[in-house]
Amino acid sequence: MPVSHLTMVERIARVLAGRALSVNADGDDPSAGPSVDETWHEYTDDALSILRTMREPDPVMAAAGDPDMWERMVEAALNVERAVGSA
Structure with a gap:
């Protein structure tokens, strides 16, 4: 099974950002990748x-x-997110 190198929280947050920004969902950006990264x-x-x-x-x-x-x-x-957030 593949294992992601991103935390679960980051992966979920990226999906939410993509949905908000991408023309393929609720947004208007036809190339939302860079905006999602930011x-x-x-x-x-x-x-x-x-x-x-x-x-x-x-x-x-x-x-x-x-x-x-x-x-x-x-x-x-x-817990990973708590540790990252408190660092």
Whole structure:
């Protein structure tokens, strides 16, 4: 399985920025990549809120795997962001 080199929070924030800026979603920029690179930090709070919501798997997710492992993985992603934010 591929492993991303970006934190989960950054990945979510980049998606949110892309949705806001790109003409392919809600924005008007036909080439939003550079703008996303510059502004994704502005979406970090929203990304953290989404990630906090994802701590508890739904029944379908729980049936597919280990719900305790899922919670630990999401908590690990949140802890990385806490460590980065406090540095």
